[in-house]
Amino acid sequence: xxxxxxxxxxxxxxxxxxxxxxxxxxxxxxxxxxxxxxxxxxxxxxxxxxxxxxxxxxxxxxxxxxxxxxxxxxxxxxxxxxxxxxxxxxxxxxxxxxxxxxxxxxxxxxxxxxxxxxxxxx
Amino acid sequence: xxxxxxxxxxxxxxxxxxxxxxxxxxxxxxxxxxxxxxxxxxxxxxxxxxxxxxxxxxxxxxxxxxxxxxxxxxxxxxxxxxxxxxxxxxxxxxxxxxxxxxxxxxxxxxxxxxxxxxxxxxxxxxxxxxxxxxxxxxxxxxxxxxxxxxxxxxxxxxxxxxxxxxxxxxxxxxxxxxxxxxxxxxxxxxxxxxxxxxxxxxxxxxxxxxxxxxxxxxxxxxxxxxxxxxxxxxxxxxxxxxxxxxxxxxxxxxxxxxxxxxxxxxxxxxxxxxxxxxxxxxxxxxxxxxxxxxxxxxxxxxxxxxxxxxxxxxxxxxxxxxxxxxxxxxxxxxxxxxxxxxxxxxxxxxxxxxxxxxxxxxxxxxxxxxxxxxxxxxxxxxxxxxxxxxxxxxxxxxxxxxxxxxxxxxxxxxxxxxxxxxxxxxxxxxxxxxxxxxxxxxxxxxxxxxxxxxxxxxxxxxxxxxxxxxxxxxxxxxxxxxxxxxxxxxxxxxxxxxxxxxxxxxxxxxxxxxxxxxxxxxxxxxxxxxxxxxxxxxxxxxxxxxxxxxxxxxxxxxxxxxxxxxxxxxxxxxxxxxxxxxxxxxxxxxxxxxxxxx
Amino acid sequence: xxxxxxxxxxxxxxxxxxxxxxxxxxxxxxxxxxxxxxxxxxxxxxxxxxxxxxxxxxxxxxxxxxxxxxxxxxxxxxxxxxxxxxxxxxxxxxxxxxxxxxxxxxxxxxxxxxxxxxxxxxxxxxxxxxxxxxxxxxxxxxxxxxxxxxxxxxxxxxxx
Numbered sequence: 001x002x003x004x005x006x007x008x009x010x011x012x013x014x015x016x017x018x019x020x021x022x023x024x025x026x027x028x029x030x031x032x033x034x035x036x037x038x039x040x041x042x043x044x045x046x047x048x049x050x051x052x053x054x055x056x057x058x059x060x061x062x063x064x065x066x067x068x069x070x071x072x073x074x075x076x077x078x079x080x081x082x083x084x085x086x087x088x089x090x091x092x093x094x095x096x097x098x099x100x101x102x103x104x105x106x107x108x109x110x111x112x113x114x115x116x117x118x119x120x121x122x
Numbered sequence: 123x124x125x126x127x128x129x130x131x132x133x134x135x136x137x138x139x140x141x142x143x144x145x146x147x148x149x150x151x152x153x154x155x156x157x158x159x160x161x162x163x164x165x166x167x168x169x170x171x172x173x174x175x176x177x178x179x180x181x182x183x184x185x186x187x188x189x190x191x192x193x194x195x196x197x198x199x200x201x202x203x204x205x206x207x208x209x210x211x212x213x214x215x216x217x218x219x220x221x222x223x224x225x226x227x228x229x230x231x232x233x234x235x236x237x238x239x240x241x242x243x244x245x246x247x248x249x250x251x252x253x254x255x256x257x258x259x260x261x262x263x264x265x266x267x268x269x270x271x272x273x274x275x276x277x278x279x280x281x282x283x284x285x286x287x288x289x290x291x292x293x294x295x296x297x298x299x300x301x302x303x304x305x306x307x308x309x310x311x312x313x314x315x316x317x318x319x320x321x322x323x324x325x326x327x328x329x330x331x332x333x334x335x336x337x338x339x340x341x342x343x344x345x346x347x348x349x350x351x352x353x354x355x356x357x358x359x360x361x362x363x364x365x366x367x368x369x370x371x372x373x374x375x376x377x378x379x380x381x382x383x384x385x386x387x388x389x390x391x392x393x394x395x396x397x398x399x400x401x402x403x404x405x406x407x408x409x410x411x412x413x414x415x416x417x418x419x420x421x422x423x424x425x426x427x428x429x430x431x432x433x434x435x436x437x438x439x440x441x442x443x444x445x446x447x448x449x450x451x452x453x454x455x456x457x458x459x460x461x462x463x464x465x466x467x468x469x470x471x472x473x474x475x476x477x478x479x480x481x482x483x484x485x486x487x488x489x490x491x492x493x494x495x496x497x498x499x500x501x502x503x504x505x506x507x508x509x510x511x512x513x514x515x516x517x518x519x520x521x522x523x524x525x526x527x528x529x530x531x532x533x534x535x536x537x538x539x540x541x542x543x544x545x546x547x548x549x550x551x552x553x554x555x556x557x558x559x560x561x562x563x564x565x566x567x568x569x570x571x572x573x574x575x576x577x578x579x580x581x582x583x584x585x586x587x588x589x590x591x592x593x594x595x596x597x598x599x600x601x602x603x604x605x606x607x608x609x610x611x612x613x614x615x616x617x618x619x620x621x622x623x624x625x626x627x628x629x630x631x632x633x634x635x636x637x638x639x640x641x642x643x644x645x646x647x648x649x650x651x652x653x654x655x656x657x658x659x660x661x662x663x664x665x666x667x668x669x670x671x672x673x674x675x676x677x678x679x680x681x682x683x684x685x686x687x688x689x690x691x692x693x694x695x696x697x698x699x700x701x702x703x704x705x706x707x708x709x710x711x712x713x714x715x716x717x718x719x720x
Numbered sequence: 721x722x723x724x725x726x727x728x729x730x731x732x733x734x735x736x737x738x739x740x741x742x743x744x745x746x747x748x749x750x751x752x753x754x755x756x757x758x759x760x761x762x763x764x765x766x767x768x769x770x771x772x773x774x775x776x777x778x779x780x781x782x783x784x785x786x787x788x789x790x791x792x793x794x795x796x797x798x799x800x801x802x803x804x805x806x807x808x809x810x811x812x813x814x815x816x817x818x819x820x821x822x823x824x825x826x827x828x829x830x831x832x833x834x835x836x837x838x839x840x841x842x843x844x845x846x847x848x849x850x851x852x853x854x855x856x857x858x859x860x861x862x863x864x865x866x867x868x869x870x871x872x873x874x875x876x877x878x879x880x
Contacts, residue, residue: 007267068207068209175851486849706867
């Protein structure tokens with residue numbers, strides 16, 4: 001160890017990994033519906049695509065988790081995204097292909113991809 | 123670095139380890155692999171979460187789901203339900219970790235953690251103690267960097283002095299002063315020692331720090347080395363703590379590899395290294411001069427002071443000796459400043475204290491509270507009270523050096539000075555709760571038995587005096603007490619306190635004197651009435667079957683190991699007192715509560 | 721020196737440890753720990769060997785060996801039963817547990833059975849106070865015990 005800068009680099013490299021363990025961070029939460037219906041409809045590839053994208057873009061303060069049945073089985077796979085201080089947005093009929101766009105436009109830039117949301121589907 | 127969507131934290135402290143957490147970890151590993159989740163979910167073995175009573179403990183983030191008493195059979199469900207499908211397995215959650223509407227509380231809202239303030243334990247149960255990067259991610263080694271690159275040794279000592287930190291090993295000597303004495307001592311070579319010889323029965327906070335956050339101790343010792351001008355450190359740790367020793371060894375290797383121990387740390391010309399020395403089962407080695415003798419490879423006998431270790435310590439050189447919990451506070455004090463630390467605690471005792479809460483209390487485990495918290499808050503709010511609706515009788519602090527605190531002092535805010543005033547002491551932080559079923563004379567005898575066994579034999583007051591006290595106590599608990607015994611105990615105790623060579627002997631009478639002070643009536647009942655009110659002292663008891671309650675079921679006959687019980691079926695049984703060994707097995711078994719001790 | 725006790729393999733390992741620590745400060749305790757680990761106790765032959773290697777009187781070694789409770793001069797049983805007599809265990813009934821074990825294997829604390837299968841110790845705090853009362857057999861910890869658990873636990877360690 002030669003300098004505080006070097007120490008800071010190690011810290012930053014590990015920080016994202018351990019941040020998850022802090023209590024309820026203020027970051028963006030991505031929640032994928034993963035009950036039986038969700039999994040049957042293909043929620044696993046969607047979840048994996050989110051993980052891949054978050055990793056590739058090295059996004060800070062984003063947590064990806066899953067939940068049980070969100071309730072509208074015909075619209076699965078469903079994903080809920082909550083940015084700090086904003087209302088929850090629910091995406092429906094998600095696929096791995098759509099994930100890239102949702103991450104780029106909504107998670108990173110704050111622009112909801114309206115055409116994928118539950119509002120557009122109903 | 124891989125991005126994991128979820129972290130599964132499994133407690134690897136000794137408590138949970140003993141309850142089988144290593145097997146739970148293994149099953150998690152295979153279950154994750156068979157569900158192809160190993161690249162999404164990270165398994166972390168951490169240090170102690172504190173709630174040993176409900177171990178093994180598993181916490182799943184980001185939800186913060188707090189699973190308790192997890193068995194290997196539960197793991198497949200947690201993996202397939204929670205980790206795969208996102209449905210938290212509610213029935214396995216710790217009951218106090220969920221709101222009435224089944225929403226998960228954050229840890230700060232759980233009763234057990236609400237009143238706690240985790241400084242020394244801040245990383246325990248949060249980081250993987252075998253990964254130096256995780257320690258660094260939580261600002262580890264930053265204090266060392268700041269100290270070496272931006273402060274002079276004097277400035278460091280001044281921060282520690284200003285913080286008001288006092289030694290957590292027992293006596294509460296101001297840490298900053300100790301550092302200053304050692305820094306000012308003349309010597310071509312100086313040493314930094316860490317006292318991890320946690321021999322106080324019922325205390326395991328130092329073990330938990332070493333197991334859960336070993337780098338904090340290494341960092342603090344290195345800072346101390348810089349402050350007093352030492353280049354070698356030794357950690358003297360009990361051989362009874364194999365997990366702690368293993369993790370310390372890993373941590374030392376990692377720190378050396380990262381250049382945080384060794385030569386030219388942080389590019390400066392400061393060199394420092396640390397080695398581990400194992401104790402070999404001698405309680406007196408927790409005393410500083412005895413510990414020093416033991417590191418030198420001698421019998422661990424204390425010697426008179428002065429000279430103090432600050433001037434003449436290990437190998438005859440100036441030596442700084444602090445205990446584990448004291449060190450665990452140092453990096454944060456340097457990092458956050460003296461004022462920050464000053465803001466916690468009471469006027470003369472700053473910061474927090476870790477207590478090992480044990481005995482007759484619901485939530486046994488490790489708790490860390492600001493100095494000045496009352497015993498009532500610790501035992502009833504954090505500890506969840508006494509099990510089985512029994513009545514609180516006393517809290518024992520300070521182990522064999524401390525005393526028993528009765529109910530009338532439950533609302534005393536605890537710090538070093540208030541505990542000394544009520545006849546006990548902080549000690550290393552064991553806090554054992556006793557209820558109506560515990561006999562205070564027997565407890566005093568228990569501690570004396572301990573000190574007699576552990577007395578090194580060097581000075582007569584301790585070697586002979588404690589033995590005489592134990593003989594009197596043995597007589598009293600056997601029903602052979604005489605008038606005047608209590609006074610004899612008091613006089614012996616006072617003289618031993620005044621004349622013993624080291625801390626072990628000087629404090630050995632405390633458990634006896636404090637129980638006499640608060641529970642004199644129990645002593646008198648043993649001596650005059652030949653009765654043990656709590657029903658503990660075997661010689662003063664008979665186990666009896668109450669004929670009016672006995673249904674003659676015969677269960678007691680089967681369980682009795684000495685065939686002392688006989689009787690016709692469906693009619694009251696009797697116990698042959700000459701055969702009865704008073705083990706109590708029949709009392710436990712009797713469905714009608716017909717068997718009593720009296 | 722009898723060849724039977726100072727087996728070459730163990731002796732080599734002990735010698736390596738002695739060489740490692742010989743020139744360090746305070747070498748005696750680490751070396752004795754190693755010897756105890758290798759032989760299970762400290763036979764007088766081993767003490768003599770260490771004394772010679774470090775060039776210190778045998779009485780020093782004996783003094784240290786008898787001071788610390790972890791060092792023992794007698795061979796130990798195959799299974800070591802440690803009953804925790806720390807305060808937390810004691811107030812939760814470890815005495816009754818110990819009494820039950822004494823009855824079950826007919827040994828007093830500190831004794832080893834004639835067939836060298838069991839050694840019984842009443843130990844200091846094992847630090848698992850949350851699980852009191854606790855016993856440890858070799859490396860296995862058993863917690864939250866009541867006397868009636870003992871028979872079943874001990875039977876696992878009996879020689880077939």
